Amino acid sequence: MVASILAYASYVPAHRLGPDSGVRGNRAVASFDENSTTMAVAAARALPADQLDRVGSVWFATTSPAYLDKTNASAIHAALQLDPRVFASDLIGSGRSTVGSLHAASAHGGLVLAADVRVGKPGSSDEKLGGDGAAALLLGEGPGIAEILATASATDELLDRWRVPTSLTGEQWEERFGFERYVELVRATVDRVLEQSGVDAVDHVVLASSNSAVVKRAGTLVKGQVSTTTSPLGFSGAADVLVALADVLDRAEPGQTVLVVSAVDGSDVWLLRTTDLLASRRQPVPLVDQLAGGTPVPYPTYLSWRGLLAREMPRRPEPDRPAGPPSLRGVGWKFGFAGARCTECGFVHLPPVPVCRSCGATQQMESVPVSRLRGRVATYTVDRLAYSPSPPVVDVVVDFDGGGRCAVEVADADPATVEVGTEVEMTFRSLFVAGGVHNYFWKAKVLPAAASDEGSES
Amino acid sequence: MTSRGIADKVAIVGMGCTQFGELWDRSTDDLLVDAVGQAVTSAGVGVDDVDAFWLGTLGSGQSGLALSRPLGIDYKPVTRVENYCATGSEAFRNACYAVASGAYDRCATR
Numbered sequence A: 001m002v003a004s005i006l007a008y009a010s011y012v013p014a015h016r017l018g019p020d021s022g023v024r025g026n027r028a029v030a031s032f033d034e035n036s037t038t039m040a041v042a043a044a045r046a047l048p049a050d051q052l053d054r055v056g057s058v059w060f061a062t063t064s065p066a067y068l069d070k071t072n073a074s075a076i077h078a079a080l081q082l083d084p085r086v087f088a089s090d091l092i093g094s095g096r097s098t099v100g101s102l103h104a105a106s107a108h109g110g111l112v113l114a115a116d117v118r119v120g121k122p123g124s125s126d127e128k129l130g131g132d133g134a135a136a137l138l139l140g141e142g143p144g145i146a147e148i149l150a151t152a153s154a155t156d157e158l159l160d161r162w163r164v165p166t167s168l169t170g171e172q173w174e175e176r177f178g179f180e181r182y183v184e185l186v187r188a189t190v191d192r193v194l195e196q197s198g199v200d201a202v203d204h205v206v207l208a209s210s211n212s213a214v215v216k217r218a219g220t221l222v223k224g225q226v227s228t229t230t231s232p233l234g235f236s237g238a239a240d241v242l243v244a245l246a247d248v249l250d251r252a253e254p255g256q257t258v259l260v261v262s263a264v265d266g267s268d269v270w271l272l273r274t275t276d277l278l279a280s281r282r283q284p285v286p287l288v289d290q291l292a293g294g295t296p297v298p299y300p301t302y303l304s305w306r307g308l309l310a311r312e313m314p315r316r317p318e319p320d321r322p323a324g325p326p327s328l329r330g331v332g333w334k335f336g337f338a339g340a341r342c343t344e345c346g347f348v349h350l351p352p353v354p355v356c357r358s359c360g361a362t363q364q365m366e367s368v369p370v371s372r373l374r375g376r377v378a379t380y381t382v383d384r385l386a387y388s389p390s391p392p393v394v395d396v397v398v399d400f401d402g403g404g405r406c407a408v409e410v411a412d413a414d415p416a417t418v419e420v421g422t423e424v425e426m427t428f429r430s431l432f433v434a435g436g437v438h439n440y441f442w443k444a445k446v447l448p449a450a451a452s453d454e455g456s457e458s
Numbered sequence B: 001m002t003s004r005g006i007a008d009k010v011a012i013v014g015m016g017c018t019q020f021g022e023l024w025d026r027s028t029d030d031l032l033v034d035a036v037g038q039a040v041t042s043a044g045v046g047v048d049d050v051d052a053f054w055l056g057t058l059g060s061g062q063s064g065l066a067l068s069r070p071l072g073i074d075y076k077p078v079t080r081v082e083n084y085c086a087t088g089s090e091a092f093r094n095a096c097y098a099v100a101s102g103a104y105d106r107c108a109t110r
Helices: A036-045 A073-079 A095-108 A125-129 A175-197 A212-216 A237-251 A276-280 A287-291 A299-305 A324-329 A449-453 B028-042 B065-071 B084-100
Strands: A004-011 A015-017 A057-062 A087-092 A110-116 A133-140 A146-155 A204-209 A227-229 A257-263 A266-274 A295-297 A338-342 A365-369 A375-383 A393-400 A405-409 A423-434 A437-446 B052-056 B078-081 B107-109
Touching: A004 A036, A004 A237, A004 A287, A015 A299, A036 A057, A036 A073, A036 A110, A036 A133, A036 A423, A036 A437, A057 A073, A057 A095, A057 A237, A073 A087, A087 A095, A095 A110, A095 A133, A095 A237, A095 A257, A095 A266, A110 A237, A125 A212, A133 A237, A146 A175, A175 A212, A175 A257, A175 A266, A204 A212, A204 A237, A227 A237, A237 A257, A237 A287, A295 A299, A405 A437, B028 B065, B028 B107, B052 B065, B052 B084, B065 B078, B078 B084, B084 B107
Parallel strands: A015 A295, A057 A087, A057 A110, A204 A227, A204 A257, B052 B078, B052 B107
Antiparallel strands: A004 A133, A004 A146, A110 A133, A146 A266, A257 A266, A338 A365, A375 A393, A375 A423, A393 A405, A423 A437
């Protein structure tokens, strides 16, 4: 059993439901080119790069998998360019899958990722109280940012929240029914953890639950001396407990206790104590800042992204679906955004090619990772005619720090923010789904002005 | 006017051929680079010494770019030939006419 949390990160997508949806607040929604897999990659890439290199296994939890019958974590593994010997697997289904991932990762250390796209019927509480997003937690041998002191679990077969796989939206029983049951389970497991660890009162309580009444009345179940919080993102399915924990790790002081409670089909409790390292290893952008702002998407556009509204399509041919063999041959480029550097003259090619553009040397190439590099826009086009589920399409030619140039689309594009010289970083997205196949690739994302002043991420 | 044909006006001076089969780990780029490389090497020249290209293919890549992009042969003409089962011989035939006409000294066809 490993007992340390080494690093954490969260990811909140850029779009929000706007006032025309009838939903108030800051309901985060994944873009048309995002899914649970791409958001998990984004959260993992917010972890320190040197920590990712030491990952021994990847456990990906989601209630909204891009694929069944095919592992989604392998695409995440490819995007992170992990060693082939690193095991990667999905745990699919509910908020409890994330707890399962934590158990799996704490056996020998590992990376826990959780991500979800939460869809509710228009006007539903799931639409209002849900949130799309992702979080990452790296477990391993210390020293870390928090030590795991004790854990307790109770399993319960409870028809409180459910969804049949063929349905886009789920259902819940009356929230009071689940609440009454969860109260007993939470109090019992919390008591066991406090008794095991000899701790009387905890500083922070983090409560995650698939039951909305438990979330609303979190303070009546367990109270922390400093804070009692639930996820500021709303209920994000499998990501919920890790997003809520990330929020607390953003602001907890060293040496404080954090009680993490996940009330999903039972109750799972961890007691953590933060260390001095936490202050210097916060995630780059705190969750509350990730959640603040955001771009409203017109409600009919949002509904069409989720397949809840069938809009008139333009008269254009359907895109071809990606084929298996070329996707495998080009896996380093397509999934990893790795280019080819000529070993004779050093010229970097994006995408990789067999013959050097500069010196003509044939098959003298080595792979060069580019996905973590920043670049500058050399030129751009705002295309208002090309089809996009979120027009306009903004294409840029990017010159990467360290060499290499290529043309890519801009993700979550706001034409007003794109100019020659604008600094960008890369983000992993699903360009479209054709013939039942997700076409994964990378897009450029404009760096906020403040971030581009700080230089490369560590 | 009586046509005279092009017998004895054109010589094949080099040749390349890749493996045939279900080559999952080789792309059209890889196969083209390989075949062209073999052909020019067997002729004792380099790719730069070829004046013009005829590419025969049914559906691979886009236009002549399917050849010029992987080979990096900017500024050399590439003609794309598509003629079902006669594609290969049709590409070859036209490359021969180009040499026989005196327009080019060395042409490559694949």
